[in-house]
Amino acid sequence: MTNAPNHDESLPPDLEAIEASLAAEGERLRTEPSTGFEDRLFEACREAVNPAPALIPFPAGNTSGPLRLAAAIAILAGASAFVVWTPGGGPGPMQPGDALSIEELREDVDDFLVFTAGWESAGAAVERERPGPASQFWAEPNEDTLLILEDTL
Amino acid sequence: MWAVNQPTHNPPDQDAGDAARSEPQIDRILRSAQGGSEDAWRQILEQYSRRVYAMVRSRLSRPDLAEEVTQDVFVTVATKLAEGAYSERGRFESWLFRITMNRVRDEARRLARHAQPTDPFQITESAGTSHDAPADEGADPQTVALREAIDSLGPEDRLIVELRHMAQMSFKQIAAHLDTPLGTILARHHRALRKLRTILEHPPTPSPTEHPS
Numbered sequence: 001m002t003n004a005p006n007h008d009e010s011l012p013p014d015l016e017a018i019e020a021s022l023a024a025e026g027e028r029l030r031t032e033p034s035t036g037f038e039d040r041l042f043e044a045c046r047e048a049v050n051p052a053p054a055l056i057p058f059p060a061g062n063t064s065g066p067l068r069l070a071a072a073i074a075i076l077a078g079a080s081a082f083v084v085w086t087p088g089g090g091p092g093p094m095q096p097g098d099a100l101s102i103e104e105l106r107e108d109v110d111d112f113l114v115f116t117a118g119w120e121s122a123g124a125a126v127e128r129e130r131p132g133p134a135s136q137f138w139a140e141p142n143e144d145t146l147l148i149l150e151d152t153l
Numbered sequence: 154m155w156a157v158n159q160p161t162h163n164p165p166d167q168d169a170g171d172a173a174r175s176e177p178q179i180d181r182i183l184r185s186a187q188g189g190s191e192d193a194w195r196q197i198l199e200q201y202s203r204r205v206y207a208m209v210r211s212r213l214s215r216p217d218l219a220e221e222v223t224q225d226v227f228v229t230v231a232t233k234l235a236e237g238a239y240s241e242r243g244r245f246e247s248w249l250f251r252i253t254m255n256r257v258r259d260e261a262r263r264l265a266r267h268a269q270p271t272d273p274f275q276i277t278e279s280a281g282t283s284h285d286a287p288a289d290e291g292a293d294p295q296t297v298a299l300r301e302a303i304d305s306l307g308p309e310d311r312l313i314v315e316l317r318h319m320a321q322m323s324f325k326q327i328a329a330h331l332d333t334p335l336g337t338i339l340a341r342h343h344r345a346l347r348k349l350r351t352i353l354e355h356p357p358t359p360s361p362t363e364h365p366s
Binding site: 011012014015017018019021022023025026028029030031032033034037038040041042044045046048049 | 199204207350
């Protein structure tokens with residue numbers, strides 16, 4: 001509820017000028033946020049309530065290691081699920097757009113540390129190229145993401 | 154989970170361009186937001202985000218930091234609503250601004266911990282909150298003078314002034330928020346305005362040792 005200052009509360013006339021100054025200052029501050037302020041808040045709230053599923057890119061034909069690592073990253077990032085994304089399609093049961101819950105993958109990634117030795121460099125490159133929470137990075141795979149992963153294989 | 158474009162079942166005339174909403178209307182929007190309506194969330198943000206920002210910004214002089222704290226406030230609100238932790242039906246604004254002030258105090262403590270002891274004017278403690286930079290660089294002299302005058306108020310007076318003029322709460326809401334009789338709130342508000350007027354008409358002269366340059 002917005003309540004514009006009014007004078008129903010017996011404001012003495014000698015204080016009207018200072019009240020007007022305060023009202024103007026309040027208006028100045030309320031209009032100060034930059035463009036897109038509400039949109040940024042909205043996205044932050046949506047992410048807090050409903051974390052975006054992580055989209056994990058991995059090369060077709062070599063799913064086990066990358067899939068396990070991706071699942072581990074998704075778990076660490078607090079993702080609720082991730083979607084398998086294989087740009088060119090690929091063999092095996094996983095197809096582009098397949099969605100797996102983290103719960104479905106938890107047991108499978110128990111031994112993910114086995115794979116981290118070969119993938120640490122990928123993780124470092126990812127962090128160097130796209131610093132920030134892993135969940136944000138993985139949420140929007142693109143050509144750079146795929147390139148890093150391919151180079152590391 | 155948030156649903157895209159889930160209707161909030163409010164009449165159109167209450168959704169478009171009407172800034173003031175009754176508590177029952179707000180509760181209805183909150184219920185829709187709890188149910189996952191993105192539309193309801195956008196209404197909440199449209200209604201309150203800049204008022205929360207102004208309240209925060211009145212205590213923190215850096216706009217980017219004020220935006221960050223404001224975001225934290227609404228993330229907290231969103232999380233608590235999603236968890237069903239909001240139970241103060243009919244007192245949303247009071248709840249919202251209590252979260253806001255708690256977050257401002259947290260930030261003030263964080264800034265105080267990181268303050269450089271060799272630069273005592275970088276952070277000034279005031280009413281349990283702090284300013285992390287000189288007040289409003291680039292602002293016009295009247296604004297700077299007003300901000301400094303607000304900073305110099307006692308904690309109770311300052312809070313009432315800010316809840317009224319930055320957060321745009323009604324005196325009745327402020328009275329409920331502070332659990333103080335309405336007459337007391339009005340008297341304190343008048344007293345605060347008189348103090349501000351006195352400070353602005355007769356600004357204190359800084360002593361030579363206060364601001365070494």
